[in-house]
Amino acid sequence: MPIVQIHLIEGRTLEQKRKLVAEVTRAVVQSVDAPPEAVKVILSEMSRDNYANAGVLVIDKK
Template structure:
């Protein structure tokens, strides 16, 4: 507890993901009262051709 799923466009660097994981973990600990060791974060990188908003692919 908790497991946080993050879907975003591919292209973020490992350093950006590392910084994000640190910030989200700290926020979960502060707001949920859990231990950092119990926070799981799963990234799913999505190609822009596989994501659409408002009837339009992001790759268009």
């Protein structure tokens, strides 16, 4: 039942995404005793002009 959504800046390789969803799923399974097939992971990629920290877009960070 755990549904995980991860917002991250775009640009990860397919290999990094594979590892990310596998490792996060394992972490959830081990921590809350859920069966693996109940764990869903959504990756929400953000472009650099769609995420800001302290009021400044990533694209404008020096």
